[in-house]
Amino acid sequence: MTDTPIDKAARATPRRVARVIKGVSDRTIAWIFVAPTIFLLLAINIFPLIWTINLSLTNYRANRVNREVDYIGLRNYERILTDTDIWLSMQATAHFLVWTIVLQVLIGFTLAWLINRKFKGNDLWTTIIVLPMMLSPAVVGNFWTFLYQPQIGLFNYVVSFFSGVDPSSFEMLGSVTLAPWSIVIVDTWMWTPFVMLICLAGLRSIPDYIYEAAEIDRASKWRQFWTITVPMVLPFLMLAVLFRGIENFKMFDLVVQLTGGGPGSITELASINLKREAFEKWRTGYSSAFAIILFVTVFGLASIYVKALNKVKER
């Protein structure tokens, strides 16, 4: 018999303890194994969530601990839904969300389709394309502010090189019209590979014999693309959109570093607005209500979407 540390430990275990361990039923083990995880999530996710709901009904301010706290019912919710600033930040979020998803789906799918032509060295290039996705958004966002500098920045220089526009004539981060696009560009640069990878998995899941059958039936390539490729990749693509949708609805780090919500509040996404209300203006109760509204929105939209996704999968 081999003498592993476990055998040693087993022999060193007092007999009474050993009998107890042996006697532990699978059911008890199951609960012992699951309990710490559930406990941690309850303590650091669910308890705070319930606390947020509670705070959202008060006029509490975290920077004035000694002030008396009053329950004001749903007043915070009322004020948020009629606050133009909040609606502007929701609009900014919607603009960001729609454009990043459209661009990432188009570019990501195209890339995946091209990579699936199986040219030589496609693995290497795929790995290179994937790199930005795993990097720290805050650090990357910070560095893009340098790339976006008028004159000295690489981005402006490259644009002027190809279009002939003077590189100091436009400022991506400082202009009200360009700033919303500057964050869309960086997010697309960073997350297109995510959509690409998922589409690639979808494309690779289509068995060759379907195309062979279509070929025998003399279906044109164009027809094969729309009747085989697209419908079979669609569930994968929808999954990618779900992930990107949830992530970009929560978007904070990248945009805070890039524009900080500016110029003015043109790129102030919901999360950035929330941070300002909660940790700069210290309207804790008010911002808690906003947090709850955001959470319910993501959760609601995601559930509806998952239902649609399941329907597509069933087909």
Next chain:
Amino acid sequence: MSTSVTDPSSSQKWIAGTLVIAYALITIAPLIWIFMTGFKTPPDSISYPPKVVFEPSLEGYVNLFTTRTRLSEAELQALPAPDNFADEIVRNRGMVIVGPSRFGERFLNSVIIGFGSTFLSIFLGTLAAYAFSRFKIPFTDDLMFFILSTRMMPPIAVAIPIFLMYRELGLSDTHLGMILLYTAVNISLAVWLLKGFIDEIPREYEEAALIDGYTRFQAFYKVVLPQAATGIASTAIFCLIFAWNEYAFAVLLTSGTAQTAPPFIPTIIGIGGLDWPAVAAGATVFLLPVMIFTIMLRKHLLRGITFGAVRK
């Protein structure tokens, strides 16, 4: 070579290859630019047009790791000759090194918090994943969905009560507080991924071990864990990368002792404007390990980023 009708023609391959390579080069350009800027001198880094060819310098890295102070010409003359390359670079700018910068500490914090939370999420996650995979737990699907749903909350939304809670418990700006927080965020990923990996290990292996007289614990430890080793390793790398990159909680809940690198790097400021080579040097040192991990992980990447929803 197969000559199946579905195989793309060679001209098709050639066009596809060119387009993909072009996109890859555009993607990698900003990253190469970060790397290059780290080796420029501050004047080179802000020259117009941007310099592609330049004389490499370690000034960015020296500035990243040191704090410096400006001296007058007379004071500099009075000093003994510089005794290493770092001193020499700094003297040329009319300054002297007065001590190390805080970057080292912040980097170390990232390492401690990253590894601490990864270890904890993998430890708890493996246990939970095993239980969900092998035992009949009531409401398994609901519990698994509950674990996943904690990931949908915007971090800032949870940050308000956590900020208050940590203030009460004295966990603000501590390593322990951040480790617990990142563990709670990462554990959903760990449980989902690991359950997938453990599901793939045939039950027969453990059943054979149980018949041989192993206890459940022994079967878990000696049979399942070694089989799941690759899965556990790649899950661990995902958790580590997440904790490494996290910014929102770090910026709100830490300020000094436990501050990690991501909130620190953007605050590196030189004398007279942002010191871009130092920022780039910091970014390079910080991003490089993740790039290496990503390349190592490429086979499991898809699985990791989709919580195991897509397996290749």
